[in-house]
Amino acid sequence: MENKKEIDVIIEKYKGKRGATIPLLQDLQSIEGFLRRETMIYASEQTGIKIADMYGVATFYSMFRLKPQGRHIIRVCKGTACHVSGAETIFHAVQSRLNLNELEDTTNDGKYTLVEVACLGCCSLAPVMMIDEDTYGKLTPDSVGKILDRYE
Amino acid sequence: MEIKVGLASCGLAAGAGAIYEGIKNYISDKDLDIKLRKTACIGMCFAEPIIEITTDDGKNITYGRLNEADIAPIIESCLQNTPLLEKAILSPDYDCPENDNKAAQTRIVLRNAGHIDPENIDEYLENDGYKALEKVLKTMSPEDVIKEVKDSGLRGRGGAGFSTGLKWQFAFQNQSDKKYVICNADEGDPGAFMDKGILEGDPHSVIEGMLICAYTIGADEGYVYCRAEYPLAVRHLKKAIADAEERGIIGKNIFGSDFSFDLHIKEGAGAFVCGEETALIGSIEGKRGMPNLRPPFPAKSGLWGKPTNNNNVETYGNISWIILHGAAEYRKYGTENCAGTKAFALTGKIKNSGLIEVPMGTPLREVIYGVGGGMKFDKPFKAVQLGGPSGGCIPEYLLDTPVEYESIMKTGAIMGSGGMVVMDTDTCMIDIARFFLNFTQNESCGKCTFCRVGTKRMLEILNRITRGEGVMEDIDTLEKLAHQIIDTSLCGLGKSAPNPVLTTIKYFRDEYIAHIVDKKCPAGVCTALLKYTIDASKCVGCTACARKCPADAITGQVKQVHVIDQDKCIKCGACYEACRFDAVIKV
Numbered sequence: 001m002e003n004k005k006e007i008d009v010i011i012e013k014y015k016g017k018r019g020a021t022i023p024l025l026q027d028l029q030s031i032e033g034f035l036r037r038e039t040m041i042y043a044s045e046q047t048g049i050k051i052a053d054m055y056g057v058a059t060f061y062s063m064f065r066l067k068p069q070g071r072h073i074i075r076v077c078k079g080t081a082c083h084v085s086g087a088e089t090i091f092h093a094v095q096s097r098l099n100l101n102e103l104e105d106t107t108n109d110g111k112y113t114l115v116e117v118a119c120l121g122c123c124s125l126a127p128v129m130m131i132d133e134d135t136y137g138k139l140t141p142d143s144v145g146k147i148l149d150r151y152e
Numbered sequence: 153m154e155i156k157v158g159l160a161s162c163g164l165a166a167g168a169g170a171i172y173e174g175i176k177n178y179i180s181d182k183d184l185d186i187k188l189r190k191t192a193c194i195g196m197c198f199a200e201p202i203i204e205i206t207t208d209d210g211k212n213i214t215y216g217r218l219n220e221a222d223i224a225p226i227i228e229s230c231l232q233n234t235p236l237l238e239k240a241i242l243s244p245d246y247d248c249p250e251n252d253n254k255a256a257q258t259r260i261v262l263r264n265a266g267h268i269d270p271e272n273i274d275e276y277l278e279n280d281g282y283k284a285l286e287k288v289l290k291t292m293s294p295e296d297v298i299k300e301v302k303d304s305g306l307r308g309r310g311g312a313g314f315s316t317g318l319k320w321q322f323a324f325q326n327q328s329d330k331k332y333v334i335c336n337a338d339e340g341d342p343g344a345f346m347d348k349g350i351l352e353g354d355p356h357s358v359i360e361g362m363l364i365c366a367y368t369i370g371a372d373e374g375y376v377y378c379r380a381e382y383p384l385a386v387r388h389l390k391k392a393i394a395d396a397e398e399r400g401i402i403g404k405n406i407f408g409s410d411f412s413f414d415l416h417i418k419e420g421a422g423a424f425v426c427g428e429e430t431a432l433i434g435s436i437e438g439k440r441g442m443p444n445l446r447p448p449f450p451a452k453s454g455l456w457g458k459p460t461n462n463n464n465v466e467t468y469g470n471i472s473w474i475i476l477h478g479a480a481e482y483r484k485y486g487t488e489n490c491a492g493t494k495a496f497a498l499t500g501k502i503k504n505s506g507l508i509e510v511p512m513g514t515p516l517r518e519v520i521y522g523v524g525g526g527m528k529f530d531k532p533f534k535a536v537q538l539g540g541p542s543g544g545c546i547p548e549y550l551l552d553t554p555v556e557y558e559s560i561m562k563t564g565a566i567m568g569s570g571g572m573v574v575m576d577t578d579t580c581m582i583d584i585a586r587f588f589l590n591f592t593q594n595e596s597c598g599k600c601t602f603c604r605v606g607t608k609r610m611l612e613i614l615n616r617i618t619r620g621e622g623v624m625e626d627i628d629t630l631e632k633l634a635h636q637i638i639d640t641s642l643c644g645l646g647k648s649a650p651n652p653v654l655t656t657i658k659y660f661r662d663e664y665i666a667h668i669v670d671k672k673c674p675a676g677v678c679t680a681l682l683k684y685t686i687d688a689s690k691c692v693g694c695t696a697c698a699r700k701c702p703a704d705a706i707t708g709q710v711k712q713v714h715v716i717d718q719d720k721c722i723k724c725g726a727c728y729e730a731c732r733f734d735a736v737i738k739v
Binding site: 018019020021022023025026053056057060061062063064078079080081083084089092096117118119120121122123124125126128133135136137140141 | 161162164165166197198200339340341342343344345348380381382383418419420421422423424435436437438439440441456497499500501505506537540571573575578579584587588591597702724725726729
C-alpha cells in the first residue's frame with residue numbers, strides 16, 4: 001500500500017477515540033486529496049470502525065471524495081447573493097474554459113477539479129469563486145479566463 | 153500614528169493583503185514611526201479593502217476602496233495632520249459619506265469586530281475581555297447567571313428564537329456526572345456570514361460566552377462545530393483557544409476557582425443539515441449527521457447521551473456584554489418580546505452590502521434604505537429574502553415589518569440566522585424559489601419520506617414552470633405538497649423547506665401565472681422563455697456581439713446590421729452584455 005507510513009501515523013492518532021470517524025477520514029483524505037478504497041478498508045481493520053459506517057460517513061458529507069481530484073480545486077459559489085448576480089453564467093464560463101461537460105468535474109490532465117459550493121460568505125463581492133485557498137470576487141465571464149490564465 | 157488594516161476573508165478577497173504589504177514596505181522604506189496593526193471585518197464589505205488611521209493629533213479616519221497607489225498620499229497627508237478625504241468613508245472627526253450608516257447601527261455582538269486584532273488576546277483583554285467570566289466565577293452562582301440571562305430577554309440567534317436563559321436552566325437542572333457545551337458555528341445558509349464575521353473578528357467573545365455557559369450548567373468540556381468552508385475562522389479560533397489555554401483562561405481551576413473547562417474544535421465536513429442540533433451532535437459523535445426525534449432534548453440527553461447546551465455563535469457572543477452591563481441595559485435595545493440587537497448579512501442588489509447590527513424591532517425599510525443605502529442599481533425594489541432556504545421573500549408593501557421573530561413569522565418568512573438578500577426587478581421569484589428548493593432538496597438527509605421525495609417533486613414542478621411547460625394546477629399541487637412536507641418532517645430543514653415556495657406563491661402569484669399562462673418571465677431570467685434579438689435601428693455593426701457569441705449564432709458584416717440565429721442561440725446573454733449600443737434586446 002502506498003503512503004502506509006503516513007496512514008499508520010494518522011490511524012494511531014485516532015485509534016480507540018470516540019467520534020473519530022470524521023476527523024480520521026479528513027486526515028486520510030488530506031494525503032492524496034481523496035479516499036482510496038484500500039485505505040478505508042485498512043483503516044477500518046486497524047481501528048475497528050465498521051467499513052459500512054466509514055463508507056456511510058464518506059458518502060454523506062460533501063467534503064469527502066472517492067475519486068482522485070485535480071491539483072487545483074475551483075469552488076464556484078452558488079450562494080443566494082451569487083445566484084442573483086449571475087453565478088450560473090460564471091460556472092458555465094469556467095466549465096467551457098476547462099472543456100468539461102455536465103458529467104465531469106475533473107479535467108483530463110488532472111489539473112483542475114470544478115465544484116459548486118453553497119456559500120463562501122463573501123456575498124458583497126458576488127459572484128465569487130475560490131481557487132485552492134484564494135478567493136476571487138466580482139467575477140465576469142471574461143475575468144474568469146484571466147484568473148485561470150495565472151494558473152496555467 | 154497608527155494604521156489598522158481589515159484582513160478578514162472578504163477584505164483579503166478584495167486585495168487587503170497587498171494593501172497591508174504595501175503599507176508595511178512604505179513604513180520600513182521611509183523609516184516612519186507608524187504602528188501597523190491587523191484587524192478583521194468592520195462590516196462595510198462594499199468598501200473593501202479598508203484601513204483605519206488614527207493620526208498623531210488623535211483624529212480617526214476610515215478609508216475604503218483602496219488600491220496600492222493610494223497608500224503614499226494618504227499616509228503622507230495623515231502624517232501632516234491634514235488627511236486627504238477623497239477616499240474617507242467614515243470618521244468621528246470629519247464629514248464622511250458612511251457616518252450615517254454607522255450611526256444607524258448598534259453594535260453589541262460586533263463591538264470588537266474590525267477594531268481589535270482577533271489573533272491577539274491582549275487586545276481582547278484590554279477591551280474588557282474575560283472580565284464577565286471573572287465576575288461570574290468570583291461573584292455569581294449558576295442561578296444568578298441564569299436569572300441575568302433570562303431577564304435580559306436574549307433569545308437564540310440561530311433562528312429558532314428560544315429563550316437562552318431557559319435553555320441553560322434546563323441543562324443546569326438535569327443532574328449528571330458529565331455535561332457538554334456546544335457552539336453551533338455550522339453557518340450553512342447561503343447568503344449568511346454573521347457567524348463568520350464574529351469568529352474571524354472576535355473569537356474570544358464566543359469562547360467567553362461558552363465558558364460562562366459551561367460554569368452555569370456545570371459542564372467541563374465543550375465543542376465548537378465550525379463549517380470547514382471558513383478556514384480563516386477556524387484558524388483564528390484555534391489561535392484564540394491556544395492563547396486562552398496559555399493564560400489559564402481555559403484549563404484547570406480557571407481564575408483560581410473550582411471551575412475547569414476544555415474546549416475542542418470540530419470541523420464540519422459539508423452537510424447543511426448539521427446545523428440542526430441533533431444532527432450536529434450526531435456529527436460530533438462521528439456519525440452521519442441525521443436529525444433525531446425530540447424529546448429528549450439535548451438539555452437532557454445530548455452529546456454521548458449527556459446533558460448538553462447548544463447555542464449558536466451570535467448567542468454566545470452576546471453573553472459577556474450582558475453579564476458586564478446587566479440585563480436591564482440590554483433590554484434598553486429592541487422590543488418587549490425581542491430584546492437586544494441582531495446581526496444581519498445584508499447582500500444582493502443593495503448599495504452598502506456587508507455585516508450590520510441593528511436593534512430588534514427596526515423596520516426592514518430602515519435596514520434596507522437607511523443602513524443599506526438603498527438599491528444598488530436604478531432598478532426598483534422587488535423583495536427581500538430573509539432566513540435563507542428556510543425563509544421567504546417579503547414584498548415591498550410589507551417593508552414596514554419590524555425585524556423581530558414574531559412579526560417576520562407573520563409574513564410567512566422567518567427571521568432565520570440573519571441572511572438578508574435584497575432583490576430588484578431583475579430577479580425572477582420562481583427562479584429564487586427553485587434555487588432554494590434545489591438547495592434543500594440536495595441537502596435533505598433522506599430520513600423523512602416527504603422531505604426526501606416531496607421536495608424533489610416540487611422541484612420538478614418548478615423546473616417545468618420555468619421552462620414554460622407549467623399548468624395552472626401546478627400551483628395547487630405545490631401548495632398541497634408544501635403543507636404535507638411541513639406536517640411530516642422531523643426537523644427544521646423539512647419543516648421550513650417549502651417556505652420559499654409558499655411565500656413566492658403568496659406574494660408573487662401573478663409571476664407564476666405569467667410563466668404558466670403567458671409563457672413569459674417578467675424578470676427576463678428564465679432562459680427557456682427568453683429570446684434575444686437585435687434592434688436593426690440601433691445596431692451599428694461593430695461585431696462585438698458576434699465575437700463574444702460562444703455558439704456562433706450571430707452573423708453580419710462589419711458596419712452592417714447583425715442577426716441572431718434563434719436555432720443556434722443558447723441564450724447565454726453574452727451578446728446582451730457585450731453590446732454598447734443597447735441594440736441587443738431581451739424579449
